[in-house]
Structures are given as C-alpha cells and as structure tokens.
Amino acid sequence: MSDGGSEADRPASPGVDRTLTVLERLVMAEEGLTLTALAKATRIPLATCASIVYTLEHRGYATRRVVGRSHFWRPTLRLYSLACQLVRKVDLSQIATAEMRALGEELGMPVHIGVLDGTSVVYVAKAATPGFIQFDTYPGKVAPFDLTALGRAIAAYLPDDELAVLLPHLRAGQGPQARESSPEVFEGLLEKVRVDGYATEEEEEQAEISCVAAPCFDAEGRVAGAVGVTGFARDLVGDRRDGAARGVVRLGVLISQRLGCPVTVLPSELRRF
Template sequence: MSDGGSGAERPASPGVDRTLTVLEQLVTADEDLTLTALAKVTRIPLATCASIVYTLEHRGYATRRVVGRSHFWRPTLRLYSLASQLVRKVDLSQIATAEMRALAEELGMPVHIGVLDGASVVYVAKAATPGFIQFDTYPGKVAPFDLTALGRAIAAHLPADELATLLPRLAAGQGPRARESSSKAFMELLERVRADGYAIEEEEEQAEISCLAAPFFDAEGRITGAVGVTGFARDFVGDRRDAAAAGVVHLGIVISRRLGCRNGSLPSELVGS
C-alpha cells in the first residue's frame, strides 16, 4: 500500500484537510463567524462544517457565543497551549553551548540550564569545569523547584494561576540555612527575585553549596527556563557573586533572544542589566 508521500495532489485525508481549513479560518478571521458564514468562506458543505465546529468545541479548540438564534464561533487558546509546549521542546541543551562553557571557565563554576516539570526542576544541560572537584549536577537531575535558584528564577515569572498550583507543594530544605517553607515566605522571596533579576539559594538544600540563576523567555515573553551556576557558598561573596549574577543574567538574555524574545517582552530589570 502506498504511503501517499510521492507528491499526491489531493490530501491523504479530505476530512482532516477540511478540519484544518475551518480551524485556520477561525484563527485568521477578524471577527466571530456564524456557521453559515464559515461554511461559505471555507466552501465546505454546511452539514460538514457544523460537524467540524461541534467537534472542535468538544475538544476545546472552539467556542461559541449565542445571540438570539445565531451562534458565533471563535477559536480558543487551546492551540496556544499546544504551541507553547512545542516551543518548550526546543533543544535547550544546544542553544548556548559556547556561552555556557565560556561562563563556566570565567567563574570556575559549572553552568546549568533547567526547566520546570510539575513541581520539579529538571536539569537539561551542563557546562562543567575541569578539575578534581565536581558537583552532583547533571542533565536529567531532578530537584524540588523551590530549593534551587533555577526553580525560583522560573517561579518568579509564572502566571499567577500556575504559581498557585505549585505553592502547596513547597519542599523543606535540609541545609543549615533552610528557610520557612510557607507560601507567604516563598512569595516574598519571589518578589526579591523579580526585583534583582536573578535568584539565589544559599546552603538551603545542602550544606556548603549555593546556586544562582536567571530566567529566560520564549518569543511570546513566557517564562521558559533558567540558567544558573553552582558553587561553594564561600565563593558567592563580593565581586565573585556580582560576576556570577551578571553572567547568568546576560546569558539568560542571550538565550531569550535566540528563542525569539524581544527586549519589549523581557522584564525591565533584565533589559537594564
């Protein structure tokens, strides 16, 4: 049986083709459309068009506004949700390899990229430093979002509803400087993160280890992940701390721009860094 991949002129599935035509028309239309108008502009039989829009409504891709006996159809943001997930699957491990290595060599600390997965941060990339001492960080490592600078940098820029689902899942730190694991205390911490443009965790998860991270954003200005450095707590003081902060903030901006984010979509405290 042929797979239809040799330049066939007609679509392999007319039903799918019609569905996509309706969906595209709903998205590009300047106003909500009645079923009659939608069928006319797409040149799809009225009964078929009705079946498509009711299916799209059932799946959450379309909704309708009823005015008298007329139903006006429009798309939902379900498509945006799918697109956002696709953007997040960009290979972040390769997006700033050279810059990550340069910063790791400059600071003498490993540099990481992390993304949020539920209430955890997943490390997806690492630029290590040479030497005998190596930190227990690696691509694939999972950590509580609130006990890492990476997770805090991300959480500080989440929409309110997404952050609200995470607050009941705060983890208690085991380090000597562990903070109170309450929603109020964490929200106050995130305010500081937003004001500074970066997050820091100091001996809260583990004794003698600290990390510092800055966020990066996608083309729509949505938080996508964070880039950070890990080192001994004694190294995050004075000029070295300032250099680490400046380095990760700059790298966060570089990654954001490579993801299509413009300055106008970046938080003002980052643009001014």
C-alpha cells in the same frame, strides 16, 4: 562613486528588506491598513508596496478585507504556524552551549539550564568546569523547584494561577540556612527575584553549596526555564556573586533572544544588566 554610506548600512537585498518592513508593519498594526497608509508608514513607494502585499496574499501571509472601494490588509496566522514549527525544533539544551562553557570557565563554576516539570526542576544541560572537584549536578537531575535558584528564577515569572498550583508543594531544605517553607516566605523570595532580576539559594538545600540563576523566556514572552551557576557557598559571595549574577542574567537574555523573545518584552530588571 560613493554615496557616503558604509556597506554595513545597506541591506544585502533591498527587496527582502522592504518585504520584511511591510510584514512587520502589518503585524504591529492594531487594525487593517490600506495600501496608501501602509506605503506612508513604511516609506515605500506605493507601487512597490502593492506588489509586496499582493505577493504576501498569494503566499498566504496576508489577507484583505474590502469595504466599499477600500482594501484593508492584515497578516494571517501563517507566520505563527512557521514560528511554532521553529520553536518545536529548538533544543534548549543545545541553544547556548558555547556561551555556557565560556561563562563556566570565567567563573570556575558549572553552568546549568533547568526547566520546570510539575513541582520539580529538571536539569537539561550542563557546562562542567575542569578540576578534581565536580558538583553532583547533571542533565536529568531532578530537584525541588523551591530549593534551587533555577526553580525560583522560573517561579518568579509564572502566571499567578500556575504559581498557585505550586505553592502547596513547598519543601523544607536540609541545609544550615534553610528557611520556613511557607507560601508567604516563598512569595517574599520571588518578589526579591523580580526586583533583582536573578534568584539565589544559599546553603538551603544542602550545606556549603549555593547557586545563582536567571530566567529565560520564549517567543511568547512566557518563562521557559532558567540558567544558573552552582558553587561553594564560600566562593559565591561579594564580587564573585555579583559577577555570577551578571553572567547568568546576560546569558538568560541571550537564550531568550534565541528563543525568539524580543528584548523589549523582557522584564525591565533583566534589561539593565
């Protein structure tokens, strides 16, 4: 007899579902919770809730502080230890290979992932598009951070102290649209990135080449790198540029999620795409 709910609405394992609910509630709480408060907050029967927290304590995921006759439960850093091990195993160059290839085929332009290394951007992944013309971009390529959309997308979301270290190292571009390489001008570019949610570079590093890129974030909400597309300046205009911007922002959000960054932590300008 059906209870009216679909299979998709029911957790595959109610016990695991309840355990994760308790763990999430403990992590989100500003202070320790009693069993009664935890059971009320999670809407889980008190006896079941007690069994879960005792198991979490036994496995090292929760600890309790006794005050008089009350026991207050908090999570431990064992979760953080697990997360750190996972992050170390994440290969940014392999995290969205299929999606990078799909975006490249949709736009007819190569898609890249870059990370900041000192004052340079290092390309760590590329999804090339078929065709006679191939851009001089490849995994391992190093470029000035301020003359690429990838670098600008990263720099825009760096903490102020880390950005300050980079500003004395701005370089002049060789392209026809090269701008003044001053901290004031560059910080103006970064402010536009934070408003738009993506960065652009239009014939500044070299003639006829433009790029669009968006940031991606790690599990702690720190900018981890950027994903972008490169194309001829004549092609990255109007609706095609808008489509490229939407594509890289959405891919940046996807990569961020795979790195463990909750959508709610992402900057609001990225969540609107």
